Amino acid sequence: MNTLNFSDPFANEEHPQRWARIVDILDDGTLYTEDAERLWPIGTRLPSGDSEKAEALHALSELTNDKIMFFTVHAVNTKGVLQVTLWSDQQDLNKILLTKGYQESREDQDLK
Numbered sequence: 396m397n398t399l400n401f402s403d404p405f406a407n408e409e410h411p412q413r414w415a416r417i418v419d420i421l422d423d424g425t426l427y428t429e430d431a432e433r434l435w436p437i438g439t440r441l442p443s444g445d446s447e448k449a450e451a452l453h454a455l456s457e458l459t460n461d462k463i464m465f466f467t468v469h470a471v472n473t474k475g476v477l478q479v480t481l482w483s484d485q486q487d488l489n490k491i492l493l494t495k496g497y498q499e500s501r502e503d504q505d506l507k
Contacts, residue, residue, distance in 0.1 A: 413466055417459040424452060425476060426459060436489045437469050437478040440500035447496055454495035458488055 415428035424441050426434040441448050458481075465482040472478060481488035493499055 413468065414463055415466070416463050417461065420452065420456055420460060422452070424455060426455075426464075433474075433476040434466060434479045434481070435472070435476050436481055436492055436497075438489055438500060439492050439497040442496060442498055451492070451496035454497075455492065458483065458491065458495075464488070 415430055415432060415434075417426050417434075418429045419427040421427070424435070424439075426436075428434065441451055462483070466477075466479040467482070468477050468479055470478040
């Protein structure tokens with residue numbers, strides 16, 4: 396973890412306190428950072444259909460891949476994946492993902 400960008404992982408969502416460059420996106424939608432952290436946009440899930448899933452992953456890639464993202468950590472699941480709200484230009488990307496093919500999920504992503 397890049398300790399230079401860490402202050403309070405449970406900071407107010409209006410003022411995200413962490414950032415990372417997204418370097419990879421797995422087939423299940425998990426984001427990998429250059430600091431080897433795994434992120435999941437909380438409140439979202441991939442659609443089950445192959446073409447819908449591909450479109451949603453493409454949208455995620457367009458929004459995040461090789462970009463520096465700010466994020467607020469809400470929880471860590473059993474596999475160590477950070478459950479986050481992603482921010483770009485002060486916009487909540489989790490909400491944007493819901494308009495780009497992702498489905499809403501109220502469950503924690505412990506399945507990852």
